Amino acid sequence: MFYWFLKFLALGPLLKLIFRPWAEGTENVPKEGAVILASNHLSYSDWLFMPLVIPRRVTFVAKAEYFEGSGLKGWLQKTFFSGAGQVPIDRTSGSAAAGAIKTQLRLLRDGEVCGIYPEGTRSHDGKLYRGRTGVARLALEAGVPVIPLAVIGTDVVAPPGKVFGRFARPGVRFGKPLDFSRYEGLQDDRYILRAITDEIMYEIMRLSDQEYVDLYAPDAKKRDQAREKEAAKQAAQEAARAESDEVWQEIRPQ
Incomplete structure (x- = not known):
């Protein structure tokens, strides 16, 4: 509930008023049911602007440390990240990547919308880099579609290494859902996972018009x-x- 307070009564309207973010293809996001939103990653502000242009809550996983602070600062940080649609990574798994997938699987099985950045980190130069196969494994294990999307202009508003750059009107372009049900049961096949991930990254490249580099960021x-x-x-x-x-x-x- 605090998420909707944050989005509609506090931060959301302010961001909308100042930056007036635009959106294309929002009809591709289903009104209900689990789905993965796979995005390029240009700026720390991506997770603020992208959820503003669709009516559904978008949940991201974040480092558990964001939710474990003590005192007033810890409470404010936990409240902010929880309210902004972020949940801590499950730390009972052997690695952060496995923990993130476990957490997202739980959310998808509850019918939620999960946001994921296949590149794994922000682009340092505006190019699109090779995707990690976690998004493919997540799609197959959860049995849900993937909607590729591109955030545009957020690296102008908040460039890498800076809190704020210059004023721009950022946007989000949503592609059509990608159905990978034909690969059901093949989530342990690394060649299938790579093929699925590359297909997702190709669609993100097409939507974003970024130069693609076949290297991890x-x-x-x-x-x-x-x-x-x-x-x-x-x-x-x-x-x-x-x-x-x-x-x-x-x-x-x-």
């Missing part, structure tokens, strides 16, 4: 950081050589 970020470091090193070396040449020109005999 953290690997791509490390690669780019290494390239930037090497480029900076080469630039420093070239500057040092140029300075040395200039000094030599000044002191050499005429």
Whole structure:
């Protein structure tokens, strides 16, 4: 209930008034029944804007630490994340990924809408990266459709590494539901999981118009950081050589 208070009486109307988010394809989201919303991930603000444009509650999983703080700060943090449609990952599982799937399965079996970011983390450069197969496993185990979607412009409002960038009107574009019931019982086949995930990522790419890179986002970020470091090193070396040449020109005999 607090979620609806937050959405309609507090944060939601303020965000709608200021940013006026637009939406396309909202008719593809069923009015009832379990479904997975699979989205690209450009900004920490994605989970704020996307649920605003549809009438149904969208639940995301979040780190359990967000719900375990003590004192007033802990209570406020827990209340905020709970009210904003986030639930803690089940920590009885062997890993965070397994815990997230277990939590989402429970929610889907209760008929809820689960939001998931197949890339696993925010894009550091606006490109779309390889999806993790958890979304495919979740779809097969729960037996529910996946709706691919693209958030657009949220990285302008809140770029990576910044609380706020500049004003823009973000949007959400929903694709048609993807039915993977033909793969029922194959949730342990890694080739099937990869094929399903790639199909979902292709639809997200088509909806978002992002450039697709067939690397996991953290690997791509490390690669780019290494390239930037090497480029900076080469630039420093070239500057040092140029300075040395200039000094030599000044002191050499005429």
